[in-house]
Amino acid sequence: MxxxxxxxxxxxxxxxxxxxxxxxxxxxxxxxxxxxxxxxxxxxxxxxxxxxxxxxxxxxxxxxxxxxxxxxxxxxxxxxxxDRYQYYSGMFSGYLEGNYELEDIRIDLERMCQKAGVRLILxxxxxxxxxxxxxxxxxxxxxxxxxxxxxxxxVVAKRVGGSDRTSDRLPQLKPNYYVATLKQLLQSKERIVVVGGGASGMELAMSVQAGRRCASSNDSKDGSLHDVTVIYTGSPLAAYGEHASRRMEELARRRGLHLIGNDRAVLIDDGELVLQSGKRLPYDSLLQLTGSAxxxxxxxxxxxxxxxxxxxxxxxxxxxxxxxxxxxxxxxxxxxxxxxxxxxxxxxxxxxxxxxxxxxxxxGDPLVRYRPQRTYLSIISTGHQEALLQYGWLTAHGHWCWRLKQAIDRAFIRKYNE
Known part of the structure; x- marks a missing residue:
């Protein structure tokens, strides 16, 4: 090399x-x-x-x-x-649910560059x-x-092959500025399918579900087309451990999500998602949240x-x-x-x-080392102003977890927009 x-x-x-x-x-x-x-x-x-x-x-x-x-x-x-703005991914769930406006979740890079004397090329x-x-x-x-x-x-790793002639049925979450149009796009769709049961997939699915329920005042949990479907290969939040995984699955079902576990999406076929089990799921909007690339x-x-x-x-x-x-x-x-x-x-x-x-x-001075922390606080929104918190062995859920997440997220945005 x-x-x-x-x-x-x-x-x-x-x-x-x-x-x-x-x-x-x-x-x-x-x-x-x-x-x-x-x-x-x-x-x-x-x-x-x-x-x-x-x-x-x-x-x-x-x-x-x-x-x-x-x-x-x-x-x-x-x-x-x-893009002129840096959209903070930690607040995407709150924005999609309706807790935040677009201005609340972004940092104005143009303004920061002007204050710092930095040339900005968009x-x-x-x-x-x-x-x-x-x-x-x-x-x-x-x-x-x-x-x-x-x-x-x-970028989001594209692990499912195939294509769709209608491009707006395959919305993107990355680059992050795509979130500005994602909310309106999802609100107009009937059948939403999320591929991926990790933190991003579960958080987005539960936030969209909560936002749609709130917007339509539909409290039904009968598995209708208004419910978001999530597909994952094993169990939800598998990387977080068995306890957190069971808790998330319980919460997701309580929120009315349609969960398909131990299966794999293998092909996008123009409005239908083909699973490894042979099932075919029709969709109006398909989001792949299957890790990064x-x-x-x-x-x-x-x-x-x-x-x-x-x-x-x-x-x-x-x-x-x-x-x-x-x-x-x-x-x-x-x-x-x-x-x-x-x-x-x-x-x-x-x-x-x-x-x-x-x-x-x-x-020309000596450089310092970066030492990653062994563990970190993770707070995943579960909709309706509640969240699942995990830090090491501790797992908790409730409104106070969401309030803590909100305080951390707002402080981050305020630090760079002030």
Missing amino acids: KSWTFRPRDSSKAGEPPIQLVLLGGGHAHVHVLKQLNQLKQLNQLKHESQLKPLKRQGLPKRADRGNSKLLPAMEVTLLTP AAAGRIDPEGQTVMTDSGQCIPYDVLSLNIGS PLPLLQASGLETDASGYILVNEQLQSVSAPNIFGAGDCIALQSHPELPKAGVYAVRQAPVLWRNLCGYML
């Missing part, structure tokens, strides 16, 4: 152009980087050194903590992302060229970089990836084949923890490490 070397620029020399830092994707980690850049911009505007706040709180390298007048080399930062990346140190947009625009950071998420441009870049196609990074969140490329979130595979789940909570925890290492790399 070819290894590319960073070509540094000494921006302190007269006439030297600033370092080009390109942020590819507007995910959780890059939202944090934008916030830090804004705070750094404000710090640099202070006239008196005595007014400077302790920079350790901003996640800056120790070199900057010592009060160096040039906290970072001169640089220009560009954010490349296809386009999707079509190609990454590590050797030429450029990113090409899908429209053909070439963006050069000296340092590149990836936070582009993943990497974006094709990652493998096409020539960067070293894992067997699935995610960018392979070391403990410093740095590409193992191109040291001037960093990454966070679903698009990376951590070399030291290859089985780390694709969950937003890890991207949130990776964000401060990513920011510090981007700064440290440009300053």
Whole structure:
């Protein structure tokens, strides 16, 4: 595997152009980087050194903590992302149920870029060229970089073959900005089928079910066409353990979902879903929530990836084949923890490490290690302002769990929109 070397620029020399830092994707980690850049911009505007706040709180390298007048080399930062907003997936269930408006679940990236002095390009990346140190947009625009950071998420793994001549019967949840149209689309459909019994599949199914029941004032639980169908190969929430799985199945049936377990969807046949058992399920809307898959441009870049196609990074969140490329979130595979789940909570925890290492790399300072937490709090909405909570051995369900989830989610959005 070819290894590319960073070509540094000494921006302190007269006439030297600033370092080009390109942020590819507007995910959780890059939202944090934008916030830090804004705070750094404000710090640099202070006239008196005595007014400077302790920079350790901003996640800056120790070199900057010592009060160096040039906290970072001169640089220009560009954010490349296809949409003005970052939609927070943790609040999708509440939005689909009707608890939130669209404005409640998104972060305004354009506003953050303006405050931080970051150039925003609204386009999707079509190609990454590590050797030429450029990113090409899908429209053909070439963006050069000296340092590149990836936070582009993943796509839904398409595990069911076949096709449907009516495209709106196969709505997409990723990229995340598709959620803006998903709610209205699902409300107009009669027979909704969800493939996948993991956290995403069960949460979305139960939220849509609750929203439809509320909208139609239909309290029937007779398995009518108004009920959402969920198909999974084993049991729901299998990765969460037997207790959580049984609890979720009980809750789903109580909510009126039509559950088909121990079966597999094998073919999409123009309005019908064919199962391994031979059953054929007609649908008006089919959602596949069967895990994640990497974006094709990652493998096409020539960067070293894992067997699935995610960018392979070391403990410093740095590409193992191109040291001037960093990454966070679903698009990376951590070399030291290859089985780390694709969950937003890890991207949130990776964000401060990513920011510090981007700064440290440009300053020539030592980089810090990212250490994944062994366990994390998981709260899955079950509709009707209730949720299932799991943390280690603890499993609980009720309105208080939903209130806790709501408080955490609203605080996250408020932190970056204020």
